Amino acid sequence: MTPPVxxxxxxxxxxxxxxxxxxxxxxxxxxxxxxxxxxxxxAGDGVVRGLIGPREVPxxxxxxVLNSAxxxxxxPQGARVVDVGSGAGLPGIPLGLxxxxxxxxxxxxxxxxxEFLQDVVEALEAPWRIVRGRAEERSVxxxxxxxxxxxxxxxxxxxxxxxxxxxxxxxxxxxxxxxGAKAAAEVPSLVPELEAAGMRDVHTRAVGVELxxxxxxxxxxxxxxxxRPARSAG
Numbered sequence: 177m178t179p180p181v182x183x184x185x186x187x188x189x190x191x192x193x194x195x196x197x198x199x200x201x202x203x204x205x206x207x208x209x210x211x212x213x214x215x216x217x218x219a220g221d222g223v224v225r226g227l228i229g230p231r232e233v234p235x236x237x238x239x240x241v242l243n244s245a246x247x248x249x250x251x252p253q254g255a256r257v258v259d260v261g262s263g264a265g266l267p268g269i270p271l272g273l274x275x276x277x278x279x280x281x282x283x284x285x286x287x288x289x290x291e292f293l294q295d296v297v298e299a300l301e302a303p304w305r306i307v308r309g310r311a312e313e314r315s316v317x318x319x320x321x322x323x324x325x326x327x328x329x330x331x332x333x334x335x336x337x338x339x340x341x342x343x344x345x346x347x348x349x350x351x352x353x354x355x356g357a358k359a360a361a362e363v364p365s366l367v368p369e370l371e372a373a374g375m376r377d378v379h380t381r382a383v384g385v386e387l388x389x390x391x392x393x394x395x396x397x398x399x400x401x402x403x404r405p406a407r408s409a410g
Contacts, residue, residue, distance in 0.1 A: 191216075193215060196208065196237075200237070203242060204273055207274070211241060211273050221292065222292065226288070239390070244270035250352050250394050252325070255323075256278075257281070257327060261329075265293055267327055268280060281320050294306055311340045312339070312340040323344055323346075324350065325351075327352050329353070334366055334370060342373070351375070351395075355392075374399060374401070
């Protein structure tokens, strides 16, 4: 969508796109150019639409894009991934660009965010799906289908997030949440509540340690129960 034109006589605000850091090519490889286009969209249209604060623009790479891509090392090869509460595409889009082997669906309830995600998918000619709605809605669960991994970044406290995502998490599926230092420190005290909600193997993991300021922590947990038997090809 074209940004609104300022009234006559007002200056058009200049969009300052952060330079591509040297680390980007090591993380994204051949997709580095596509990631740079996404960052430019965040810095421009993302700010205009109120999806990214202007003060975040100078740190889009470290704090948002590389930070989101860091969780790629925790996601199994070839996994079917649903990113819930995708917002402006974080962590889903950096993850999808860093890991083209993944089948990615992004779930987001707000129309203006969905429109932005659709614009990005079209601009990058990416194969990802976008589903409008909330993770706990039956229509979303039906549309998304069975997945191997659910990802989230700054969506909700972990117990609430698990409750919202239960319908998407088949037995054996993983929930991987990007968290800050404070939330990571609280995980041990939350384990009994998370286990009571049906999760097991709850643990934190440092990811992206080679990325410097973009390094972060994820909480990984697995839905308990017996995994569903695979359907035969016939």
